[in-house]
Amino acid sequence: MSGALLLPLRPSRWLTGGALLLSLLLFLALFVAQLPLSVRLLLLPVAAAASLHWVVSHGLRRGPFALTAVEWLGEGRWRLTDGRGKRLAARRLAGGVVHHRWVAVPFAAGRRRYSLLLTADAVEAEALRRLRVRLLAE
Numbered sequence: 001m002s003g004a005l006l007l008p009l010r011p012s013r014w015l016t017g018g019a020l021l022l023s024l025l026l027f028l029a030l031f032v033a034q035l036p037l038s039v040r041l042l043l044l045p046v047a048a049a050a051s052l053h054w055v056v057s058h059g060l061r062r063g064p065f066a067l068t069a070v071e072w073l074g075e076g077r078w079r080l081t082d083g084r085g086k087r088l089a090a091r092r093l094a095g096g097v098v099h100h101r102w103v104a105v106p107f108a109a110g111r112r113r114y115s116l117l118l119t120a121d122a123v124e125a126e127a128l129r130r131l132r133v134r135l136l137a138e
Contacts, residue, residue: 016059
């Protein structure tokens with residue numbers, strides 16, 4: 001495959017819904033855990049903050065470190081656009097999963113790591129297909 005591939009990312013109802021469901025399960029687990037009440041009360045705001053961060057960054061694609069666009073430039077070069085509009089030269093890290101309905105790919109841009117979690121509802125179908133082909137070819 002030749003030529004650049006640009007993927008502007010939309011918010012994902014699948015990721016948002018899944019994150020909210022997992023958050024509810026986490027709160028339920030804290031409620032029934034055999035821990036002292038004081039420990040559970042200390043863990044509750046931590047769990048709430050982590051859940052909120054995940055929903056906002058990955059599901060809604062908001063916040064300064066959320067990925068809003070991913071671009072493959074050719075020859076193994078990638079560019080990420082974060083929530084601040086900053087374009088970052090990135091490299092793909094080892095690992096990741098490519099599935100026909102979703103993609104999970106780790107990137108490094110400078111000293112920071114980013115995870116691209118992409119579902120079929122967050123990008124055009126043809127763009128997702130081209131990305132899957134590109135990732136499998138690398």
